[in-house]
Amino acid sequence: MTPPGILSGMRVVEAAAFVAAPLGGMTLAQMGADVIRIDPLAGGLDHHRWPVTEEGTSLFWCGLNKSKRSVALDLQSPQGREIAMALACAPGENAGLFLTNFPPRGWLDPDKLRARRPDLIQLTLQGDRHGGSAVDYTVNARLGVPYFTGEPGIEGAVNHVLPAWDLVTGQMVAVGLLAAERHRRLTGEGQHVKLALQDVGLAVMNHLGFLEEARRGRPRERHGNELFGAFGRDFTTADGERVMVVGLTAKMWRTLCEALGIQAQVDALGAELGLDLGQEGHRFRARRELAALVAPRIAGRTLADLAATFDRLGVCWGRYQDVAQLVRDDPECSPANPMFSTIEQAGVGPMLAAGLPLDFSARARLPAAPAPRLGQHTEEVLHELLGIDAAAFGRLHDQGVVAQRGG
Amino acid sequence: MTPPGILSGMRVVEAAAFVAAPLGGMTLAQMGADVIRIDPLAGGLDHHRWPVTEEGTSLFWCGLNKSKRSVALDLQSPQGREIAMALACAPGENAGLFLTNFPPRGWLDPDKLRARRPDLIQLTLQGDRHGGSAVDYTVNARLGVPYFTGEPGIEGAVNHVLPAWDLVTGQMVAVGLLAAERHRRLTGEGQHVKLALQDVGLAVMNHLGFLEEARRGRPRERHGNELFGAFGRDFTTADGERVMVVGLTAKMWRTLCEALGIQAQVDALGAELGLDLGQEGHRFRARRELAALVAPRIAGRTLADLAATFDRLGVCWGRYQDVAQLVRDDPECSPANPMFSTIEQAGVGPMLAAGLPLDFSARARLPAAPAPRLGQHTEEVLHELLGIDAAAFGRLHDQGVVAQRGG
Numbered sequence: 001m002t003p004p005g006i007l008s009g010m011r012v013v014e015a016a017a018f019v020a021a022p023l024g025g026m027t028l029a030q031m032g033a034d035v036i037r038i039d040p041l042a043g044g045l046d047h048h049r050w051p052v053t054e055e056g057t058s059l060f061w062c063g064l065n066k067s068k069r070s071v072a073l074d075l076q077s078p079q080g081r082e083i084a085m086a087l088a089c090a091p092g093e094n095a096g097l098f099l100t101n102f103p104p105r106g107w108l109d110p111d112k113l114r115a116r117r118p119d120l121i122q123l124t125l126q127g128d129r130h131g132g133s134a135v136d137y138t139v140n141a142r143l144g145v146p147y148f149t150g151e152p153g154i155e156g157a158v159n160h161v162l163p164a165w166d167l168v169t170g171q172m173v174a175v176g177l178l179a180a181e182r183h184r185r186l187t188g189e190g191q192h193v194k195l196a197l198q199d200v201g202l203a204v205m206n207h208l209g210f211l212e213e214a215r216r217g218r219p220r221e222r223h224g225n226e227l228f229g230a231f232g233r234d235f236t237t238a239d240g241e242r243v244m245v246v247g248l249t250a251k252m253w254r255t256l257c258e259a260l261g262i263q264a265q266v267d268a269l270g271a272e273l274g275l276d277l278g279q280e281g282h283r284f285r286a287r288r289e290l291a292a293l294v295a296p297r298i299a300g301r302t303l304a305d306l307a308a309t310f311d312r313l314g315v316c317w318g319r320y321q322d323v324a325q326l327v328r329d330d331p332e333c334s335p336a337n338p339m340f341s342t343i344e345q346a347g348v349g350p351m352l353a354a355g356l357p358l359d360f361s362a363r364a365r366l367p368a369a370p371a372p373r374l375g376q377h378t379e380e381v382l383h384e385l386l387g388i389d390a391a392a393f394g395r396l397h398d399q400g401v402v403a404q405r406g407g
Numbered sequence: 408m409t410p411p412g413i414l415s416g417m418r419v420v421e422a423a424a425f426v427a428a429p430l431g432g433m434t435l436a437q438m439g440a441d442v443i444r445i446d447p448l449a450g451g452l453d454h455h456r457w458p459v460t461e462e463g464t465s466l467f468w469c470g471l472n473k474s475k476r477s478v479a480l481d482l483q484s485p486q487g488r489e490i491a492m493a494l495a496c497a498p499g500e501n502a503g504l505f506l507t508n509f510p511p512r513g514w515l516d517p518d519k520l521r522a523r524r525p526d527l528i529q530l531t532l533q534g535d536r537h538g539g540s541a542v543d544y545t546v547n548a549r550l551g552v553p554y555f556t557g558e559p560g561i562e563g564a565v566n567h568v569l570p571a572w573d574l575v576t577g578q579m580v581a582v583g584l585l586a587a588e589r590h591r592r593l594t595g596e597g598q599h600v601k602l603a604l605q606d607v608g609l610a611v612m613n614h615l616g617f618l619e620e621a622r623r624g625r626p627r628e629r630h631g632n633e634l635f636g637a638f639g640r641d642f643t644t645a646d647g648e649r650v651m652v653v654g655l656t657a658k659m660w661r662t663l664c665e666a667l668g669i670q671a672q673v674d675a676l677g678a679e680l681g682l683d684l685g686q687e688g689h690r691f692r693a694r695r696e697l698a699a700l701v702a703p704r705i706a707g708r709t710l711a712d713l714a715a716t717f718d719r720l721g722v723c724w725g726r727y728q729d730v731a732q733l734v735r736d737d738p739e740c741s742p743a744n745p746m747f748s749t750i751e752q753a754g755v756g757p758m759l760a761a762g763l764p765l766d767f768s769a770r771a772r773l774p775a776a777p778a779p780r781l782g783q784h785t786e787e788v789l790h791e792l793l794g795i796d797a798a799a800f801g802r803l804h805d806q807g808v809v810a811q812r813g814g
Contacts, residue, residue: 006586023614027579031586045656050636050688051620051627059616060636066614127723129744133659137634138725141641141651142737146632147729149568150557157641157649157727159632161556164571167611169764171578172434176765178585179413179438183769185592191769199746199764202739204574205730206747206761207430207473209466211740213458214730215759220458225553225566227544229457229467234548234564242564244548249452252540281457316534318545320564322554323612323621330549332609333618337536339606340613351619354610357576358583362590362598 005032006360011095012177013038013088014068015108017045019136019166020197021101021125022064024173029067030356032366036069036381038084040076041403043374057347065371066353071382072375072403079401081107083382089117090385096190097177101125110192119190121180123173129196136163139201144210144219151224169200230280231256231287234320235295241303242320245294245310247283252316259309260297269293327352341367346376375403412439413767418502419584420445420495421475422515424452426543426573427604428508428532429471431580436474437763439773443476443788445491448810450479450781464754472778473760478789479782479810486808488514490789496524497792503597504584508532517599526597528587530580536603543570546608551617551626558631576607637687638663638697641727648710649727652701652717654690659723666716667704676700734759748774753783782810 010033014025022037029035039047049060071087073080085107088098096117100108104124107113114120127134137159140146146157176193184190205211210220225244226233231253232246247253257263266277269289275282283290298306303319310317326333334352335341343353353368379402382388388396396402417440421432429444436442446454456467478494480487492514495505503524507515511531514520521527534541544566547553553564583600591597612618617627632651633640638660639653654660664670673684676696682689690697705713710726717724733740741759742748750760760775786809789795795803803809 006590019615026614027582048687050691051616051625052636052688053623059619063614063616063619128739129746132718133721133723134725135653135655135723137639137653138651138723141649141725141727142733144728144730144733145569146641146727150565157632158557158565159641159651160567160569160571161627161630161635162552162567162571162611163615164567164569164574167571168574168578171575171582172765175434175578175581175585176767178582178589179765180767180769182585182589182592183413183767185589187769189769191767193768194766195764198739199744202744203746203761203764204569205733205740206759207433207470208426208570209458209470210730211734212466212470212755212758214734216460218458219729219731219734220568223568225564228568229459232544234553234566242548244545244566246542246544248542280455281459284457311539314540316540316542316545318541318548320548320553321551322626323551323617324626326549326551326612327618327621327626332535332605333612337606337609339536339610348619352613352622354613357602357606357610358579358586359601360583360587360590360598361600362587362594362596 003364003366005366006363008032009094010034010097010181011036011092012097012099014099015084016099016101016125018049018101019064019163020169021099021173022046023167023170024177025068025099026064026066027171027174027356028177030366030368031358032363034069035067036071036087036377037065038071038073038087039374041072041074041375047374053348055347059348062345062348062371067369068372069377069381070372070374071378073378074401075107077401079396079399083386083401085113085116086386087381088113089120096120097181098122099173099177103131114190117190119184119188121177121184121190121193123176123180123193123195125169125173125195125197127196128198129194134198136166136197139165139198142198143201143205148220148222150222152222154222165197165201168204169195169197172200226287229284231283231290233287233291235298237298237303237306238300239302243298243303243306244318244320246316248280248316250278253278253283255313255315259313259315260294262293262297265293266290338365343368343370345370346373378402410771410773412773413770415439416501417441417504417588418443418499419504419506421506422491423506423508423532425456425508426471426570427576428506428580429453430574430577431584432475432506433471433473434578434581434763435584437773437775438765441476442474443478443494443784444472445478445480445494446781447482448479448782454781460755462754466755469752469755469778474776475779476784476788477779477781478785480785481808482514484808486803486806490793490808492520492523493793494788495520496527503527504588505529506580506584510538521597524597526591526595528584528591528597528600530583530587530600530602532576532580533601533603535605536601541605543573543604546572546605549605550608550612555627555629557629559629561629572604572608575611576602576604579607633694636691638690638694640694640698642702642705644705644710644713645707646709650705650710650713651725651727653723655687655723657685660685660690662720662722666720666722667701669700669704672700673697745772750775750777752777753780785809
């Protein structure tokens with residue numbers, strides 16, 4: 001039996017695919033909410049999304065649907081759509097939360113759904129605010145980030161490989177549902193919450209100052225691996241390892257200089273250049289000269305030697321690892337970190353799985369739970385939420401509306 | 408007078424710096440919460456963070472602290488710290504929410520604060536879960552992302568320029584506070600919520616399948632600008648523009664083939680290669696051959712011509728722009744998009760500012776409001792929350808605990 005989480009009792013119905021919306025649902029599920037994902041009988045648009053196992057099970061799907069229940073329905077049939085609507089609008093003071101990233105038409109039309117349950121909270125995520133098709137990678141191109149990623153002087157675009165906009169949007173989906181649920185608790189009022197992936201990207205570009213610096217005629221340029229506006233970049237150690245060192249705050253900078261024994265040289269450099277290298281912006285101006293001081297001191301020491309000094313002094317640094325090293329060698333990426341546990345994932349086998357990074361003192365941390373098999377909970381959910389008994393479920397099965405008894 | 412937002416009435420006190428925690432606070436502020444940021448008299452660690460205006464005002468700080476109130480105190484003095492603690496714990500059913508990304512010691516010690524207000528909700532964000540120093544760029548190095556970003560065959564690391572982990576964590580800060588506030592509303596119980604930037608990164612690496620594919624001996628490789636696991640990449644048009652086209656879902660792929668008139672060639676290619684190019688994974692396997700079909704058809708048409716066809720058919724695509732173009736030419740990045748408005752920002756002047764991407768039907772969308780001047784609301788907040796009158800405020804000023812009357 002699962003112990004209660006911080007959101008235990010809350011129920012969310014999700015009809016969604018890919019990263020952002022399913023991640024929003026999973027975030028709530030990993031806090032203990034009962035999140036029921038509805039899919040077509042053959043699986044949603046993301047059911048085969050790579051990476052996949054040798055046998056074709058999607059690690060992507062399993063990763064983004066942990067801790068949920070799965071209902072599979074023939075959504076092409078009127079009966080299947082009727083059941084989906086009934087699930088979204090099923091009674092319960094802590095239910096009536098519905099999440100989708102499909103066009104809000106047909107059975108997903110918020111007006112139709114709210115006619116069934118006036119206090120329904122529906123969150124609809126779209127690519128752009130007009131309902132157009134947009135995914136992380138097209139949004140990122142439009143925002144200009146690929147043109148200031150990578151080494152100075154290179155031609156063309158460098159796409160990110162982490163779907164950052166999807167990830168931010170996924171958390172914002174959870175924010176939107178929680179804020180709307182609070183409002184309903186206080187007022188009784190449901191609502192339709194709209195969110196567009198592209199708007200999330202545009203807002204962040206504004207928040208970080210990218211838009212205003214461009215408007216002022218100084219658009220961000222490529223700075224390779226350098227931290228903009230202060231001192232920070234990658235260096236190579238005597239044993240060929242790569243480290244990222246950061247001198248952003250005054251303390252970070254002081255400890256880095258101390259660890260490398262370069263304070264006197266830095267002071268002399270500042271005097272020579274007429275810069276106050278205690279100021280982060282001046283460090284950025286002098287970044288090449290500073291790197292010339294730092295590089296040989298890192299190149300002359302092994303990673304182990306540097307790590308001991310850096311950690312003793314509290315330097316802000318990180319070792320570059322590839323993902324193979326991360327998985328193999330890093331104790332933070334193992335069950336030694338209480339966020340992780342080893343689960344038995346259907347279609348995959350035993351695998352490392354992450355629970356929620358948030359740790360609430362009022363509740364024991366929930367361990368990660370596997371993603372469901374497609375349709376695993378159809379009979380159970382239709383019985384619980386809609387009172388559909390075994391005989392009625394059998395008829396739905398015979399009609400092809402549900403796939404099989406018991407999942 | 409500001410119209411009510413979805414969180415109007417909620418009050419959050421924030422003692423934080425840089426991206427993640429201030430973004431979490433701002434997300435709540437842009438939903439109408441009263442978010443009071445406490446800073447030292449000379450400004451926080453991020454007060455001069457680049458980008459800055461010619462006069463040195465931080466566009467970064469202004470961007471991440473919109474819609475907040477600012478209190479500046481001498482936090483080195485016992486009196487200043489006493490006031491800060493009193494603010495965090497000030498009474499009010501919808502208050503008692505405190506957010507920090509500083510070490511939870513001294514006046515930020517959750518035990519001390521909860522002794523004053525037992526139902527306090529404190530969220531403490533740290534670099535790693537042990538309290539060590541880590542920032543987005545060091546976390547990203549550790550996670551391995553820089554080793555699979557960029558063109559195949561290049562050496563070394565490609566750092567991201569968008570602090571993706573900070574951005575995701577910032578939204579998760581808002582999630583954590585809202586979930587804890589819900590719990591308190593239902594049970595009366597406060598708590599300490601902990602979150603580590605590094606854990607957010609590790610969790611996402613798990614969710615997206617990166618860890619498990621590496622454990623299976625197939626760590627993600629560099630694929631340049633190609634979308635992993637399906638078809639998608641950048642191409643150049645006849646007029647030298649760059650577009651990102653995506654054939655992820657069956658519909659996206661079909662419309663792309665139709666727009667370029669390549670369905671027959673694609674069918675022939677599939678037969679030749681023995682692949683079912685209707686499957687996304689097979690498209691990834693045949694990505695080079697497919698790109699050879701797509702490239703000349705895009706290279707032979709102008710952007711305007713392609714855009715008309717793509718939009719008519721609903722192709723999933725995006726134009727690459729640099730940020731200067733985005734700011735100058737894109738109507739979505741202007742007040743024509745209701746998320747944006749032009750504000751008068753102290754120290755900056757009139758500037759474009761983004762409100763919250765979430766649009767709640769139960770409340771009119773709140774326009775973006777400027778960031779405060781440092782200490783702008785000190786007198787007003789100390790009066791409102793702590794009943795400190797003008798005479799007492801004058802004494803605090805004379806003692807150097809606050810900077811000036813009226814901000």
